[in-house]
Amino acid sequence: ETGVTQTPRHLVMGMTNKKSLKCEQHLGHNAMYWYKQSAKKPLELMFVYSLEERVENNSVPSRFSPECPNSSHLFLHLHTLQPEDSALYLCASSQGSREEIYGYTFGSGTRLTVV
Amino acid sequence: SQQGEEDPQALSIQEGENATMNCSYKTSINNLQWYRQNSGRGLVHLILIRSNEREKHSGRLRVTLDTSKKSSSLLITASRAADTASYFCATSADRGSTLGRLYFGRGTQLTVWP
Numbered sequence: 543e544t545g546v547t548q549t550p551r552h553l554v555m556g557m558t559n560k561k562s563l564k565c566e567q568h569l570g571h572n573a574m575y576w577y578k579q580s581a582k583k584p585l586e587l588m589f590v591y592s593l594e595e596r597v598e599n600n601s602v603p604s605r606f607s608p609e610c611p612n613s614s615h616l617f618l619h620l621h622t623l624q625p626e627d628s629a630l631y632l633c634a635s636s637q638g639s640r641e642e643i644y645g646y647t648f649g650s651g652t653r654l655t656v657v
Numbered sequence: 658s659q660q661g662e663e664d665p666q667a668l669s670i671q672e673g674e675n676a677t678m679n680c681s682y683k684t685s686i687n688n689l690q691w692y693r694q695n696s697g698r699g700l701v702h703l704i705l706i707r708s709n710e711r712e713k714h715s716g717r718l719r720v721t722l723d724t725s726k727k728s729s730s731l732l733i734t735a736s737r738a739a740d741t742a743s744y745f746c747a748t749s750a751d752r753g754s755t756l757g758r759l760y761f762g763r764g765t766q767l768t769v770w771p
Contacts, residue, residue: 544699577761584660585700585745585761597758632699643749643759645690648699 545569548633548649555623556657563618563652565633573638574616575646576608579630591616592638623656630654661689661729661746661762669768676733678765680746681726687749689722690759691731694743703731703744736769743767 546567555561567574573592577585590597591610598608605627607619616633630653634646661680670676680689688707692700706713706722706729713720719732733740743764750758 544701546699548699582763584763587758587760590758630697634700643687645702645705646692646700646747646759647702648692650699651697653697 544647544649546633546635546647546649548631548652550652551650552653552655554655554657555620557623557625559623560619560621562620563631563633563654565616565618565649567614567633567635567647569635569637569647571635571637571647572613573636574610574613575634575636576616576618577632577634579632579651585632589618620654623654625656628654628656660760661748663744663746663762663765665765666763667766667768669770670736671770672736672738674736674769676736676740676767676769678731678744678767680729680731680762682729682746682748683727684748684750686724689720689729690747690749691718691720691729692745692747692761694745694764696742700745733767736767738769738771741767741769 549564576588588602589608609617630651632651633649636646661682664679690705691703694700704715704720706720717734722729743766745761745764747759747761
Protein backbone atom coordinates (compact mmCIF):
# COMPACT_ATOMS: atom_id res chain seq x y z
CA GLU A 543 0.00 0.00 0.00
CA THR A 544 1.25 3.43 -0.93
CA GLY A 545 -0.88 5.43 1.48
CA VAL A 546 -3.26 6.43 -1.30
CA THR A 547 -6.23 4.08 -1.65
CA GLN A 548 -8.52 4.01 -4.65
CA THR A 549 -11.82 2.18 -4.92
CA PRO A 550 -13.11 0.36 -6.81
CA ARG A 551 -10.12 -1.29 -8.55
CA HIS A 552 -12.26 -2.22 -11.55
CA LEU A 553 -15.52 -0.73 -12.81
CA VAL A 554 -17.68 -1.60 -15.78
CA MET A 555 -20.50 0.79 -16.47
CA GLY A 556 -23.06 1.48 -19.15
CA MET A 557 -23.21 4.82 -20.89
CA THR A 558 -26.35 5.81 -18.99
CA ASN A 559 -25.05 4.90 -15.54
CA LYS A 560 -23.87 7.18 -12.76
CA LYS A 561 -20.94 6.02 -10.67
CA SER A 562 -18.26 7.52 -8.46
CA LEU A 563 -14.58 6.81 -7.99
CA LYS A 564 -13.13 7.31 -4.53
CA CYS A 565 -9.65 8.22 -3.40
CA GLU A 566 -8.37 8.47 0.15
CA GLN A 567 -4.98 9.52 1.52
CA HIS A 568 -3.70 9.57 5.07
CA LEU A 569 -0.28 10.99 4.36
CA GLY A 570 -1.10 14.50 5.50
CA HIS A 571 -0.59 15.84 2.00
CA ASN A 572 -2.16 19.13 1.02
CA ALA A 573 -2.94 18.45 -2.63
CA MET A 574 -4.77 15.70 -4.53
CA TYR A 575 -5.08 14.99 -8.23
CA TRP A 576 -7.00 12.98 -10.79
CA TYR A 577 -5.13 11.70 -13.83
CA LYS A 578 -6.43 9.72 -16.81
CA GLN A 579 -4.15 7.15 -18.42
CA SER A 580 -5.09 5.86 -21.86
CA ALA A 581 -3.05 3.48 -23.97
CA LYS A 582 -0.15 5.11 -25.82
CA LYS A 583 -0.97 8.59 -24.52
CA PRO A 584 0.71 10.74 -21.88
CA LEU A 585 -0.95 10.87 -18.50
CA GLU A 586 -3.62 13.52 -18.68
CA LEU A 587 -4.06 15.80 -15.66
CA MET A 588 -7.79 16.19 -15.08
CA PHE A 589 -8.19 18.02 -11.77
CA VAL A 590 -6.08 19.44 -8.97
CA TYR A 591 -7.29 20.18 -5.45
CA SER A 592 -5.38 21.86 -2.68
CA LEU A 593 -6.21 23.60 0.58
CA GLU A 594 -5.91 26.83 -1.28
CA GLU A 595 -7.72 26.26 -4.53
CA ARG A 596 -9.31 23.90 -6.99
CA VAL A 597 -7.83 23.89 -10.45
CA GLU A 598 -9.73 22.48 -13.37
CA ASN A 599 -8.50 21.43 -16.73
CA ASN A 600 -10.83 23.13 -19.15
CA SER A 601 -10.55 20.30 -21.65
CA VAL A 602 -12.19 17.78 -19.27
CA PRO A 603 -15.81 17.10 -20.32
CA SER A 604 -18.55 18.02 -17.87
CA ARG A 605 -19.55 14.36 -17.57
CA PHE A 606 -16.62 14.17 -15.14
CA SER A 607 -17.28 16.00 -11.88
CA PRO A 608 -14.77 16.13 -9.01
CA GLU A 609 -15.54 16.56 -5.34
CA CYS A 610 -13.11 17.11 -2.49
CA PRO A 611 -14.96 17.24 0.85
CA ASN A 612 -11.74 17.44 2.89
CA SER A 613 -7.99 17.18 2.46
CA SER A 614 -8.03 13.37 2.75
CA HIS A 615 -10.79 12.42 0.34
CA LEU A 616 -11.34 12.95 -3.34
CA PHE A 617 -14.13 11.72 -5.57
CA LEU A 618 -14.69 11.64 -9.30
CA HIS A 619 -18.36 11.48 -10.22
CA LEU A 620 -19.14 9.95 -13.59
CA HIS A 621 -22.32 10.20 -15.63
CA THR A 622 -23.31 9.49 -19.23
CA LEU A 623 -19.80 8.46 -20.17
CA GLN A 624 -18.63 7.46 -23.63
CA PRO A 625 -16.67 4.34 -24.63
CA GLU A 626 -13.58 6.51 -25.25
CA ASP A 627 -13.61 7.36 -21.54
CA SER A 628 -12.47 3.81 -20.81
CA ALA A 629 -9.05 4.14 -19.19
CA LEU A 630 -7.08 3.78 -15.98
CA TYR A 631 -7.96 6.61 -13.62
CA LEU A 632 -5.23 7.45 -11.17
CA CYS A 633 -5.44 9.47 -8.00
CA ALA A 634 -2.33 11.04 -6.50
CA SER A 635 -1.44 13.25 -3.58
CA SER A 636 1.54 15.43 -2.74
CA GLN A 637 2.86 18.00 -0.34
CA GLY A 638 3.68 21.07 -2.28
CA SER A 639 3.43 24.76 -2.68
CA ARG A 640 3.54 27.31 -5.46
CA GLU A 641 7.32 27.31 -5.09
CA GLU A 642 7.97 23.60 -5.50
CA ILE A 643 6.14 20.42 -6.39
CA TYR A 644 7.42 17.37 -4.52
CA GLY A 645 7.00 13.76 -5.51
CA TYR A 646 3.51 12.41 -6.00
CA THR A 647 2.17 9.33 -4.24
CA PHE A 648 -0.21 7.45 -6.53
CA GLY A 649 -2.98 5.03 -5.80
CA SER A 650 -3.26 1.75 -7.73
CA GLY A 651 -5.90 3.19 -10.01
CA THR A 652 -9.42 2.30 -11.12
CA ARG A 653 -9.66 0.46 -14.41
CA LEU A 654 -12.85 1.85 -15.99
CA THR A 655 -14.60 0.20 -18.91
CA VAL A 656 -17.58 1.93 -20.49
CA VAL A 657 -19.84 -0.36 -22.48
CA SER B 658 3.70 21.69 -24.24
CA GLN B 659 5.47 21.11 -20.92
CA GLN B 660 5.24 17.37 -21.23
CA GLY B 661 8.44 15.38 -21.08
CA GLU B 662 9.07 12.98 -23.89
CA GLU B 663 10.88 9.75 -23.12
CA ASP B 664 13.19 7.99 -25.49
CA PRO B 665 13.29 5.19 -26.49
CA GLN B 666 9.64 4.11 -26.38
CA ALA B 667 10.74 0.55 -25.64
CA LEU B 668 13.98 -0.99 -24.41
CA SER B 669 14.81 -4.67 -24.09
CA ILE B 670 17.97 -5.86 -22.30
CA GLN B 671 19.46 -8.84 -20.47
CA GLU B 672 19.79 -9.05 -16.71
CA GLY B 673 23.01 -7.48 -15.51
CA GLU B 674 23.15 -4.92 -18.31
CA ASN B 675 22.64 -1.20 -17.75
CA ALA B 676 19.50 0.53 -19.00
CA THR B 677 19.51 4.17 -20.05
CA MET B 678 16.37 6.15 -20.72
CA ASN B 679 16.22 9.76 -21.85
CA CYS B 680 13.73 12.55 -21.37
CA SER B 681 13.45 15.83 -23.24
CA TYR B 682 11.22 18.75 -22.38
CA LYS B 683 10.46 22.16 -23.82
CA THR B 684 9.93 24.76 -21.10
CA SER B 685 11.82 25.96 -18.02
CA ILE B 686 11.38 23.68 -15.04
CA ASN B 687 11.49 23.82 -11.27
CA ASN B 688 12.33 20.15 -10.98
CA LEU B 689 12.19 16.90 -12.94
CA GLN B 690 11.01 13.61 -11.51
CA TRP B 691 11.20 9.97 -12.61
CA TYR B 692 8.49 7.43 -11.92
CA ARG B 693 8.06 3.71 -12.46
CA GLN B 694 4.82 1.90 -13.27
CA ASN B 695 4.23 -1.82 -13.20
CA SER B 696 1.54 -3.03 -15.59
CA GLY B 697 -1.94 -1.85 -14.60
CA ARG B 698 -0.75 -0.27 -11.35
CA GLY B 699 -0.14 3.24 -10.07
CA LEU B 700 3.09 5.13 -10.60
CA VAL B 701 5.83 5.01 -7.99
CA HIS B 702 8.09 8.02 -7.41
CA LEU B 703 11.76 7.13 -7.91
CA ILE B 704 13.80 10.30 -7.77
CA LEU B 705 13.53 14.09 -8.00
CA ILE B 706 16.23 16.36 -9.36
CA ARG B 707 16.03 20.13 -9.04
CA SER B 708 16.87 22.53 -11.83
CA ASN B 709 20.07 23.62 -10.06
CA GLU B 710 21.33 20.02 -9.72
CA ARG B 711 23.21 18.10 -12.39
CA GLU B 712 23.32 14.57 -11.06
CA LYS B 713 21.64 12.51 -8.40
CA HIS B 714 21.99 8.91 -7.20
CA SER B 715 19.66 6.54 -5.43
CA GLY B 716 20.78 2.93 -5.10
CA ARG B 717 21.17 1.54 -8.63
CA LEU B 718 19.59 4.65 -10.14
CA ARG B 719 21.51 7.58 -11.51
CA VAL B 720 19.76 10.65 -12.90
CA THR B 721 21.40 13.49 -14.79
CA LEU B 722 19.91 16.82 -15.80
CA ASP B 723 21.13 19.21 -18.48
CA THR B 724 18.98 22.32 -18.37
CA SER B 725 20.83 23.89 -21.32
CA LYS B 726 19.70 20.98 -23.50
CA LYS B 727 16.41 20.55 -21.65
CA SER B 728 17.10 16.87 -21.18
CA SER B 729 17.50 14.27 -18.47
CA SER B 730 18.60 10.65 -18.37
CA LEU B 731 17.84 7.78 -16.04
CA LEU B 732 20.43 5.03 -15.74
CA ILE B 733 19.61 1.75 -14.05
CA THR B 734 22.77 -0.23 -13.39
CA ALA B 735 23.00 -4.01 -13.13
CA SER B 736 19.38 -4.44 -14.18
CA ARG B 737 17.18 -7.22 -12.84
CA ALA B 738 14.07 -8.91 -14.23
CA ALA B 739 12.11 -7.12 -11.49
CA ASP B 740 13.04 -3.77 -13.07
CA THR B 741 10.70 -4.60 -15.95
CA ALA B 742 8.17 -1.73 -15.97
CA SER B 743 7.32 1.54 -17.68
CA TYR B 744 9.40 4.54 -16.68
CA PHE B 745 8.11 8.10 -16.91
CA CYS B 746 9.68 11.47 -16.52
CA ALA B 747 7.60 14.34 -15.21
CA THR B 748 8.34 18.03 -15.16
CA SER B 749 7.28 20.67 -12.69
CA ALA B 750 7.03 24.20 -14.03
CA ASP B 751 8.93 27.23 -12.78
CA ARG B 752 7.85 28.79 -9.50
CA GLY B 753 4.85 31.03 -9.69
CA SER B 754 2.88 28.60 -11.80
CA THR B 755 -0.38 27.11 -10.70
CA LEU B 756 0.02 24.73 -7.80
CA GLY B 757 0.49 21.07 -8.32
CA ARG B 758 1.07 20.56 -12.02
CA LEU B 759 3.30 17.70 -13.02
CA TYR B 760 3.44 16.89 -16.71
CA PHE B 761 4.18 13.31 -17.74
CA GLY B 762 5.38 11.82 -21.00
CA ARG B 763 4.30 8.57 -22.65
CA GLY B 764 6.99 6.56 -20.92
CA THR B 765 9.66 4.01 -21.83
CA GLN B 766 8.70 0.36 -21.56
CA LEU B 767 11.70 -1.49 -20.16
CA THR B 768 11.89 -5.29 -20.42
CA VAL B 769 14.71 -7.09 -18.64
CA TRP B 770 15.16 -10.71 -19.67
CA PRO B 771 16.50 -13.22 -17.15
